[in-house]
Amino acid sequence: MAGALIIDRQLRIAALNHRFGYQRVLEAIELQVGAGEAVALVGPSGCGKTTLLNLAAGLLAPWEGRVDNGFVRPTMMFQQPRLLPWKRTLDNIALGLKTQGMSVAERHADATRLALRMGLTADDLDKFPSALSGGMQSRAALARAFAVKPDLLLLDEAFSALDIGLKNELYGMLAAERAGNGSAALMVTHDLMEAVRLADRIVVMTGAPGRIVAEHRIRTPVPERGERWVFTHAAEFMQMPDIRAAFGLPEAR
Numbered sequence: 001m002a003g004a005l006i007i008d009r010q011l012r013i014a015a016l017n018h019r020f021g022y023q024r025v026l027e028a029i030e031l032q033v034g035a036g037e038a039v040a041l042v043g044p045s046g047c048g049k050t051t052l053l054n055l056a057a058g059l060l061a062p063w064e065g066r067v068d069n070g071f072v073r074p075t076m077m078f079q080q081p082r083l084l085p086w087k088r089t090l091d092n093i094a095l096g097l098k099t100q101g102m103s104v105a106e107r108h109a110d111a112t113r114l115a116l117r118m119g120l121t122a123d124d125l126d127k128f129p130s131a132l133s134g135g136m137q138s139r140a141a142l143a144r145a146f147a148v149k150p151d152l153l154l155l156d157e158a159f160s161a162l163d164i165g166l167k168n169e170l171y172g173m174l175a176a177e178r179a180g181n182g183s184a185a186l187m188v189t190h191d192l193m194e195a196v197r198l199a200d201r202i203v204v205m206t207g208a209p210g211r212i213v214a215e216h217r218i219r220t221p222v223p224e225r226g227e228r229w230v231f232t233h234a235a236e237f238m239q240m241p242d243i244r245a246a247f248g249l250p251e252a253r
Contacts, residue, residue, distance in 0.1 A: 008070040009035040009151055011056055011186065016065030018051060024209040025051050029065070031203065031212065035151070038178070038185040038222075040195035040202050043246045048210025049188040050156055056186055057154050071152035071184065079157045081141035083129035089140050090115070090125040096148040111147055118143045118173055135166045142170060146177045153178070155187035159194065168227075171197055175222050192247065193234045197225055204242045214242040 016029040026048045033039050033056075041049045054060045055067050057076055075096070083092045094111035102110070115125055118139045129137055138159075145153060159167050175198065178185060189195050195202050196218065204214040216237065220229070237243050239252050 009072070009184070010068075010070045011152065011184070012066070012068040012070075013052075013056065014066045014068075016055065016062050016067065018048070018055065018060070018063045018065075019209075026055075027209040027211050029210075029212060033152070033184050033186050036178075036182045036184055037201070038187070038199045040199035041186070041188050041205060042190070042192065042195055042202060042243070043205030043210070044207050044248055045190075047205045047207030049205060052205075052210070053154055053156055053186065053188050069152070071150075073148055073150045074152040074154060075145045075148055075150040076154040077141060077145050077156065077158040079160055081129070081134075081137040083137055083140060083144075085129055087128070088125065089120070089127055089129060089132065092129065093125075093140055093144045093147055095144065100148070111143070114147055115140065115143045119169070135162065138162060138166065138170060139173075142173060142177075146181070146183075149181055150183050151181070153183050153185040153187075155185060155189075157188055157190065160190065167194070174198065179223070190247075192237060192243070193230055196234045196237060197230045198222065202237070202243075204246045206245065214240075216240070216243075 011033040013029055013031040016026060017024070018026040029052065041052065043049055051060065055062055056069065057074065058069065090108060090111055093115055094107040097107040097110060112125060120136060120139055120143065124132060124136055132140065159170055162170065187198065200218055202216045202218070203212055205211065206213050241251060244252060
């Protein structure tokens with residue numbers, strides 16, 4: 001249609017350098033995340049992964065270079081759920097829907113449907129966050145992120161504090177919701193198995209200052225990555241020199 005608005009749903013980071021005061025933290029970063037694509041950032045502590053994620057989110061302005069975010073509904077998840085303690089769980093999940101012109105009843109109905117899909121109960125939704133277990137708070141945070149039907153998820157070690165059973169359950173929920181919504185994702189993780197399970201590309205960074213030194217594409221669709229597949233391929237990745245360096249391991253013999 002003539003005159004129709006064309007939205008280029010991509011995140012493009014080009015020639016990016018960033019510093020805090022006199023300390024350079026990122027140098028010559030080039031990165032793209034396309035519609036529906038999941039990209040994992042891995043690297044040693046202090047290499048600037050979270051800073052890069054904050055730049056992508058627009059929480060920081062780059063010192064030099066460009067960050068062009070063509071996604072229209074980005075949302076962010078952190079290591080801690082960060083639920084508002086003075087609001088009920090249902091109101092926390094529905095919070096992002098306030099800007100979408102929905103009535104309170106419509107917001108609560110949408111939030112309830114999603115929360116129940118995430119394993120929360122009607123009783124949980126009526127509680128304040130302090131009355132929920134850590135696992136239930138994480139489910140609520142994931143539900144809140146997907147309530148707005150995001151086209152880009154920005155995940156800052158969102159699952160790192162969880163036990164392995166709950167991690168695997170939330171991985172499955174995340175993958176299912178992403179497949180249903182077509183959401184892209186940019187995630188920071190120290191867990192290589194998490195990156196191998198969820199990402200289409202693994203971007204390897206080194207530090208002082210942070211640079212991208214390698215990228216590895218995974219072509220097997222996420223739904224086909226069972227536990228044995230993930231374990232086997234994570235072990236193969238762990239033999240690669242750049243991956244070993246990113247995780248602070250000596251060279252393989």
